[in-house]
Amino acid sequence: MENKIKRIKWLNGMLQKASYAYYGLDNPIMGDTEYDDLYDELQSLEGETGYILAGSPTQKVQGYVLDGFKKVTHTKPMLSANKTKDIKEIKRFLENNDFYCSYKLDGLTLIVRYKDGNFVQGITRGNGIDGEDVTEACRFIRNLPMQIPDKQDIELRGECVISWDEFKRINSTLETQYAHPRNLAAGTLRNLDLNIAKERNLSFIVFESVVPTFPNKYDGLTKLNEIGFECVGRCTGSVEDCVEAMQPEFYPYPTDGLIFELxxxxxxxxxxxxxxxxxCRIALKWEDELYETKLVDIKWNTSKSGLINPIAVFDPVDLDGAITTRATLHNISYIENxxxxxxxxxxxxRANMVIPKVHDNLTQSNTWELPTKCPSCGGSVEVRNENGSKTLHCSNPYCFSKLLGxxxxxxxxxxxxxDGLSEQTLQKFIDLRWLRTFIDIYHLSEHKTEMYKIEGFGKKSVDKLLExxxxxxxxxxxxxxxxxxxxxxxxxxSKTIAKYFGVGNAEGFYDTWxxxxxxxxxDFGxxxxxxxxxxxxDNYVMVSKLMNEFTFLNGEDNKAGVDLSDKTFVITGSLNCYKNREELVRAIEQLGGKVSGSVSSKTNYLINNDTESNSSKNKKAKELGVPIISEKDFINMIKI
Ligand SMILES: [Zn+2]
Structure with missing residues (x-):
């Protein structure tokens, strides 16, 4: 069961990626039949396990329609705040009135509505008059209460943000990294795939109460804090005190200034x-101070996925108290610009006083050179165009950095x-330099004695693994x-190829490819x-060596261990996939199953493509609670 659920999750991710490549990027990564195969496999596994992820491709219409959200009109228009970079202007604005200062959060503005104490709706800012309904994604915001005390009806404004820590964590897992947590938060919340929202810790930080209104806004936010909302960081005192106390690096969330509010x-x-x-409010924008320095190198690093990231290395420079020598250059297009x-x-x-960035180039010699070899393995590299920006990738499938995958x-x-070679174990063996290529797996036994000594392995599990x-x-x-x-x-x-050459005929394949x-x-293009x-x-030597490690078997591909013994099937109606009934019977019997002529309490499955028909066999099966499955369902069953 655990493995099936793992597989379901994998399929969800894969299909999501494929459909995004297809619909969103117009750049398919797999053929239609391949997609359909995976889709069918997912559907059948979901049916079998009863485990369906929110946002599973089987549960919704595919396609990345970014205006696929319902429009909702705001209770009152959402306006911007007047902005300045001058503290004197802030003081002129505030005069002698009572005010407080809060962080100006840099995320995606969101309105949340509660009825009778229950969360009912989340809306984006949109154009200020109408927003998009993102209610379902809001249910995955980690600190947003779904129910609040006293059955209140309330409406709050706030910012959906991702903390700097979470931003770093998520970016480290992504091939194409987000430039700022704001893009990441927006991309996550407006993604129609809710799994993504679930995996990323979004936060909602309240900055204004629309309903109810409190006579004193600062106290109002404190009250909202008390019923469980996270409210924006704020302080009172003189303007100078506030600016001093509210430095962006003191706050866990991204900000792009301060708000002074009456x-x-x-x-x-x-x-x-x-x-x-x-x-009633004015924003103080932080000014990014620019520092000149000399570029001494552009370093390229290969990531786990094979993407090669450029990093600027410059003479040490003091960026607001932090000695800095490096900044990301994102991708090739960035360097070209x-x-x-x-x-x-x-x-x-330091962007918003946090991330070091290269602002501009005063010399513009444009003499940089694109690496011709992967810095990790020395293999060849290729330039790809991803979402409009050029990125560099290692094309060596055996690149050290790609080996684990x-x-x-x-x-x-x-x-x-x-069985037994988990990702963790593989990583361990890679670190020990025991694994460099696939073939090394078949020589792991040479390290048996050393393996026994690895903590948490033990003789028994090592022997089992080698077996x-x-x-x-x-x-x-x-x-x-x-x-x-x-x-x-x-x-x-792969199956199509094997079917043509014969599943046991690796030699024939190798001689003719x-x-x-x-x-x-x-379906081959x-x-x-x-x-x-x-x-x-590129790999014929490796392939030929690897082939020598195997014995290729003829006959049914049943290594996954599909076992139908103890299972009795009844077949009725016409067939579309199998040539005739005999062929289907043979398939069942080859896997150890039995076929009988009539439905009884001993029947495990009735195979009938017309699952809804009122035939006597269907009726009987329904009475006895025998599952009625189609030929396709059966094929999926034995495919796993
Ligand atoms: Zn490489």
Missing amino acids: NDTELSKSLGSTSHHEN LKLGIGDIVRVY KLTHFVNKNAINI NIEKSRNTTLDRFIYSLSIPLIGRSA NDFDFTTLE DTMNKSMHDYFK
Whole structure:
């Protein structure tokens, strides 16, 4: 069960990625049949386990329609605050009135509504008059109460933000990193895939109460704090005191200034508003101070996914108290725009006094050079265009930094299927330099004595693992091809190839792939054909060595251990997938199952493509609680 749920989660992620690439980026990453196969597998696993993730592709219409949110009109227009960078102007504005100062949060403004004490709606700022209904995503904001005391009806304004800590954590897991927590918060909240909101710790920070209104706004926020809302960081005192006390690095959330607000609600109302801002508050924007320094290097780092990130290295510079020598350059396009060159004089700053950034380049020599080799493995590199910006990637499938992902895929249940080689264990073996390529897995036994000594391993589990590795030497061609992580070649494509050459005929495949035109196979296009040829051309020595580790078996691919013994099936109605009834019977019997002619209490499944029909067999099955499944359901059942 645990593995099935894991697989469901994986499928969700994969299908999500594929459909985003297809709809959102117009740049498909897999063929339609491959997609359908994965989709069908997900649907059947969901049916079997009863486990369905919120936002599963089986549960909603696909497609990234970014205006797919309902429009909602705001209770009162959402206006901006008047802004200044001059403290004197703040003082002129406040005169001698009672005021307080709060952080100006830098996220996505959000309005939340409660009825009878229950959270009922979340709306984005939108254009200020109408916002988007993001209620469902709001349910995943970690500090937003879903129910509040005293059955109150209230409406609050606040900012949906991601803390700096969480921003760093999430970015470290993403291939294309977000530039600022604001983009990340907005991207998360407005994503139609709610799983994403669930995994990222969004926070909601209240800054204004629309209903009810409190005579004294500062005290009002304190009251909201008391019933469980997180309210914005604020202070009172002189303007100078506030500016001194409210430094951005003291606050866990991103901010882009301070808000000075009149405390008295009646006075605030009497001042009214312009079409742009309310006259009861003013924002103090922080100025980013720029510092000149000399660029001494551009360093490139390969990430786990193979993306190679550029980093600017410059002469040490004191950025508001922190000696800094590095700043991210994001991607190739960013460097191109800056026209960088080693020795150039650049101006750097700490964005919102936190992240070091290169602001501009005073020299613009544009003499920088794109690496021709991966800094991690020395393999070849390629430039890709992602969302309009150019990024650099390592194209060596055996790049040290990519190894873990490849090995994890290689050992998975649908690939070579080695039980006991978890990601953690693989990482350990990589760190010990025991694993450099797939082949090394089959030589792990050489490290047996050392393995016994690894903490938490023990003789028994090591022996079991080595036994599982030995067992995996019996395999089929489709599993073998699938396990190699060849771009665009998924499970169904691997099966198609194996079906053509014969699942046990790895030799035949190896001898002919060079001259073989894969586009002659069903659902194979030119890019898949090229992908196959490129891969085997680049890796033919490795592949041939690896093949020698295996015995390729003919016959049914049943290594996943699908076992239908003790299962009795009844077949009725016409068939679409199997040629005829005999073929379906054979498939069941090969897996140890039985087929009988009539439905009884001993029947486990009735196979009938017309699951809704009122035939006598269907009726009987319903009476006895025997599941009625279609041919497709059956195929999914034995495919797992
Ligand atoms: Zn590399």
